[in-house]
Amino acid sequence: MTTDSFQAKLVHLMFEEQALKTPHRNAVIQGNEAISYIELNELSNKLSHHLLALGVEKGDSIGICFYPCINTLVCILAILKIGAAYVPFDPMSPSERLMLISNQLDNLKYIITNPETHDYFSSDKKQITLTDDFFNHIKNCSNKNPDINIDESKICYIVFTSGTTGIPKAVAVKHKGWSNLLNWFKEKYKLDSESNNVLVSSFGFDISQRSMLSSLYIGSTLIISESKHFDPILIGELINKHHAKTLHLAPSSLYSIIENWEDVNSLPSLRYLFIGGEALSVPRISNWALNESRICHFIHQYGVAECTDVATSYTMNDFSSYLDNGIPLGETVSNCNIHVLNEELNPVNIGEAGELVITGDSIGAGYINNSELNSERFIKIKVGSKSINAYRTGDYARVRNDREIICIGRKDNQIKIRGILTNLSDIESIVKSSNNEIKEAIVVPYDETESDTRLCIFLYTDIDEYSRPEIKKIKNSIINKLPKHMIPNKFQWVDSFPLTTNGKVNRSALLNLITLD
Numbered sequence: 031m032t033t034d035s036f037q038a039k040l041v042h043l044m045f046e047e048q049a050l051k052t053p054h055r056n057a058v059i060q061g062n063e064a065i066s067y068i069e070l071n072e073l074s075n076k077l078s079h080h081l082l083a084l085g086v087e088k089g090d091s092i093g094i095c096f097y098p099c100i101n102t103l104v105c106i107l108a109i110l111k112i113g114a115a116y117v118p119f120d121p122m123s124p125s126e127r128l129m130l131i132s133n134q135l136d137n138l139k140y141i142i143t144n145p146e147t148h149d150y151f152s153s154d155k156k157q158i159t160l161t162d163d164f165f166n167h168i169k170n171c172s173n174k175n176p177d178i179n180i181d182e183s184k185i186c187y188i189v190f191t192s193g194t195t196g197i198p199k200a201v202a203v204k205h206k207g208w209s210n211l212l213n214w215f216k217e218k219y220k221l222d223s224e225s226n227n228v229l230v231s232s233f234g235f236d237i238s239q240r241s242m243l244s245s246l247y248i249g250s251t252l253i254i255s256e257s258k259h260f261d262p263i264l265i266g267e268l269i270n271k272h273h274a275k276t277l278h279l280a281p282s283s284l285y286s287i288i289e290n291w292e293d294v295n296s297l298p299s300l301r302y303l304f305i306g307g308e309a310l311s312v313p314r315i316s317n318w319a320l321n322e323s324r325i326c327h328f329i330h331q332y333g334v335a336e337c338t339d340v341a342t343s344y345t346m347n348d349f350s351s352y353l354d355n356g357i358p359l360g361e362t363v364s365n366c367n368i369h370v371l372n373e374e375l376n377p378v379n380i381g382e383a384g385e386l387v388i389t390g391d392s393i394g395a396g397y398i399n400n401s402e403l404n405s406e407r408f409i410k411i412k413v414g415s416k417s418i419n420a421y422r423t424g425d426y427a428r429v430r431n432d433r434e435i436i437c438i439g440r441k442d443n444q445i446k447i448r449g450i451l452t453n454l455s456d457i458e459s460i461v462k463s464s465n466n467e468i469k470e471a472i473v474v475p476y477d478e479t480e481s482d483t484r485l486c487i488f489l490y491t492d493i494d495e496y497s498r499p500e501i502k503k504i505k506n507s508i509i510n511k512l513p514k515h516m517i518p519n520k521f522q523w524v525d526s527f528p529l530t531t532n533g534k535v536n537r538s539a540l541l542n543l544i545t546l547d
Contacts, residue, residue: 055249059251075111092109092117092140099254125151182206186208202398203338214364227245237279241277281311369387388423389411472488472540
């Protein structure tokens with residue numbers, strides 16, 4: 031555990047300091063538009079005073095729904111400055127989903143939209159629509175920082191994560207955890223005003239909150255694409271044009287960038303790839319990772335939205351070992367700790383597996399309007415003689431003999447096949463390790479009945495269709511490595527994996543791709 035008695039400044043306060051230090055540095059760039067730190071601070075102040083005049087109070091929540099742009103940062107900062115919590119609504123989401131998640135928030139005071147997204151919500155939701163007339167209307171508001179004291183234990187933003195019931199869960203993140211995380215990034219990786227960053231993930235993703243605000247926290251420049259959709263070619267061009275050093279992204283997005291920019295040296299300014307959000311396929315990053323002249327670091331990170339996005343961080347070096355042994359979780363974020371516990375919430379022995387449990391400053395404020403799930407996941411555990419707050423992640427890990435911790439998959443990635451509890455991640459790992467040409471493998475259960483469940487495994491490779499390994503050969507290579515009930519019924523090649531708007535593999539969409547005999 032890394033403990034730091036230094037209390038990080040809240041995110042908006044750190045931004046205000048940066049605006050004083052470097053008022054004329056570009057804070058955000060999108061296409062031909064740019065806004066300096068001082069301009070961004072003053073415009074967000076005007077909006078914050080307008081929100082106060084509308085009756086927004088500390089503890090209220092305010093939605094934001096439009097594609098990422100300069101005004102996105104104006105709105106986020108304005109909301110934080112008055113002690114409200116912002117809620118990123120992804121404009122790429124279907125309108126029914128937007129309705130569903132917005133109805134979960136009792137204290138949603140307003141939703142900030144623009145003309146393009148104004149009609150995405152029902153008429154009973156109060157909206158503030160950003161137009162030229164609106165900005166003319168607030169131009170006479172004060173441009174001074176609001177003098178509002180904000181408790182670090184209060185909520186700063188709310189994101190939605192997928193629920194096992196199909197209903198998204200509203201996750202509340204505290205100021206204390208968020209500022210602690212961004213300050214840790216700054217200090218751990220020596221990020222500074224030259225550490226420009228390109229926003230890669232979609233707006234509603236928790237990685238995006240870190241990606242957007244980390245730049246403003248350290249005083250560098252955030253670059254936002256003009257495209258509404260993820261475009262790996264454009265991302266690479268923006269990296270080169272603005273000499274970006276960092277990217278925060280999910281593995282699926284990284285694969286696309288690597289496949290379109292095959293030589294890491296074609297993006298020479300890159301120094302840090304902060305990778306998280308889903309399992310990383312080591313073979314799919316080998317084109318970059320094994321380049322001897324590479325100076326860009328692969329930082330593999332583990333965490334959950336409920337605990338401020340990132341809990342652990344590991345700099346990858348020995349890539350060949352990860353194929354057989356997995357990627358260690360590495361060190362914890364400052365003022366955070368992880369535990370591998372058994373069903374009785376006691377530490378497991380070396381070599382054993384258990385559930386990952388997180389403690390420390392990163393623990394969020396819980397799920398909104400979901401007391402049953404809060405009592406199940408946000409718990410107390412005993413560490414020494416103390417009883418402390420903790421979060422049960424639902425992820426399982428194993429403690430190796432060298433005491434490194436390896437995440438081995440989701441608890442909810444387990445199903446029963448013929449009455450036997452089976453972890454689908456184990457099947458995927460064995461199949462990937464069976465043939466070097468297989469870069470990714472994902473198992474999807476189908477035709478599930480009480481007596482049996484069939485499995486389809488989707489395979490991806492970066493070689494052409496006619497050179498792919500024979501399915502029969504792959505199946506024969508795993509027969510002696512897996513029990514019979516874990517051998518997939520179908521093996522199916524895909525040219526790419528369907529992604530969610532958050533850049534993760536869309537396992538539900540894979541069901542529609544299964545070709546039944």
